[in-house]
Amino acid sequence: MADEKDREEIIVAEFHKKIKEAFEVFDHESNNTVDVREIGTIIRSLGCCPTEGELHDLIAEVEEEEPTGYIRFEKFLPVMTEILLERRYRPIPEDVLLRAFEVLDSAKRGFLTKDELIKYMTEEGEPFSQEEMEEMLSAAIDPESNSIHYKDYITMMVIDEN
């Protein structure tokens, strides 16, 4: 029993250090606060994948009662530690991602046209901003056919992350 407790304490201590590192990189003034607009980036850089809606709720949890535009480390740490301990917002596995693309590619051609991708990404779900759309297209699109061969795209992205 005691052994297990020790191990958990060590795990929590390591999480704390990891979270602190990720937080500090965005703490420009070195005063233990970050701009609220960076919280999404910090959480995702720690390996979690909340949707925009889930992110919105998380921010509400860590914000001050009267929002200042800044999030303090003291409020962020316990919330983020819980998320890591509970393994919430796990990243999307490669095969699930592939199937998602296949769903959109109803004709099973192995690719999506540029217009189709734009339509889905900017009109459905939690729509992309123009910047996000351009960013995805710049890396994903094959300029000759003006289409996205999603299987290759996914493979390339996965290699990148590892």
Add this chain to the structure above:
Amino acid sequence: MGCSSSSTKTRKSETSLKAALIIQNWFRGYKARLKARQHYALTIFQSIEYADEQGQMQLSSFFSFMFENYAHVHKEELELRHQFLESEQDTWDRHDYVDLIDVPDSYNGPRLQFPLTCTDIDLLLEAFKEQQVLHAHYVLEVLFETKKVLKQMPNFTHVQTSPSKELTICGDLHGKLDDLFMIFYKNGLPSESNPYVFNGDFVDRGQYSIEILMILCVSFLVYPNDLHLNRGNHEDFMMNLRYGFTKEILHKYKLHGKKILQILEELYAWLPIGTIVDNEILVIHGGISETTDLNLLHRVERNKIIDILWSDPRGKNGCFPNTGRGGGCYFGPDVTSKILNKYQLKMLIRSHECKPEGYEICHDGKVVTIFSASNYYEEGSNRGAYIKLCSGTAPRFFQYQVTKATCFQPLRQRVYTVESSALKILKERMISRKSDLTHAFQLQDHRKSGKLSLSQWAFCMEKILGLNLPWRTLSSNLVNIDKNGNVEYMSSFQNIHIEKPVQEAHSTLVETLYRYRSDLEIIFNAIDTDHSGLISMEEFRATWKLFSSHYNVLIDDSQVNKLANIMDLNKDGSIDFNEFLKAFYVVHRYEGLMRPDVTNLV
């Protein structure tokens, strides 16, 4: 038609909605991780840059120490003496600088006409766009005239703005000529109706420092009341020795470089400290401290200022020594409020720190950092920016990023470039401390397993390298981690080593010489008063002795002597120290093989 068809439709749109959500979610996570990697890379660059600045401070104090203790240096030699004494009066006049140099007929570069007019500004810009080099005669004349005019200026220039006369403020340029061209392209050339303030650090690091300085000085001579130059911490001969401007001048001006360096030093001393805009905005390069006394600074002889050029704002209240850089201080929001209130000012605009977006606002809107050298650390590392001020309206910020390609590479490629560049210099740092690191690791590794926990590894790295970096996050890029999450600490040194100039050199010696090679280069250059590139064995030994005692370097003198003897290839008693130091460089085994394929998908 009918129910079943519409429910299929609904089901279909539900699945495509879910699919879209999955893809968007995944992409946002990926993009955020890229952004974080970019930030980590910038943090690495910045930590190392500031650690180097500390090294610069140490070098400064070594020079003083050396000057006092080194009997063999020709103290009578004007050059060395000149560098350490503050020259109170003009020791040179125009005749020594300009009149002895002729511009040959064969010279195809720009020919300036004194007194200068805006035609000369255009001439210079066109010429520099064509990569021409301005003849030394004109360089010296411009510098000489600029110094003359600067001497008449007060320590702080007072400027007024109006709706028809907005003021543009630019930060560090650091020899990046393309950024200056970009600013002039977007914002227009300087003139009476388009005044500018350049807030220091025009030179060093970039390849075109002298060209930037020439454009700024000529513009200043044409519009002395509308082009304002503030001194930065790089407008200093010691900084120029380390950070490249001196090299650039001696390379571009092989005959007259020395003369240019001499007058440059005098010019620096007379650059104003700052600008005060509309009696409410203070513009200086570094920052303030709690003891900043503006009235005193208005009166003091300005070639003696240090702190104001080196300080950085931070979130913590109070004023602390700037341990990151080794000079100036960190000042908190309370210090800002106090000083601004004391002199009835509303805002402080400063430069000195690279910011990813080219600018940053802190201390509740009272302090603005403006940085105008885009891609400062590496292609894609950051944007540049400038500010436009007009009394009665809020400051407006303009950003840009100069790029060699006509369109941006995708984010992942930009991040990859910055990241691999940062990791490379970090690894070089690690290899230069290999012995100390290995020792620290082994102390922690009680079981002699060759492995440490991530925590232990991070602790050693921070302690030995003295860099406050996110070690846990960076670990996967620097070292092998086994499936249990433990670090194989010696794996960092597998694919990288310092090339030994001679086999007999002991690895600790090699590491130390590699680590201090910049400092040694500067020191030897300073001793080499006739700029021959050679120093005598005697000078080498004496200097090394002083160096090792001042820097607490525990290397056996006999080892260094042995090495020097070997390096004295001609056996004529003199050492080509540039060759000596160049012989120590780092080899990355897999350079060239490390880049992944960047081709588009077909």
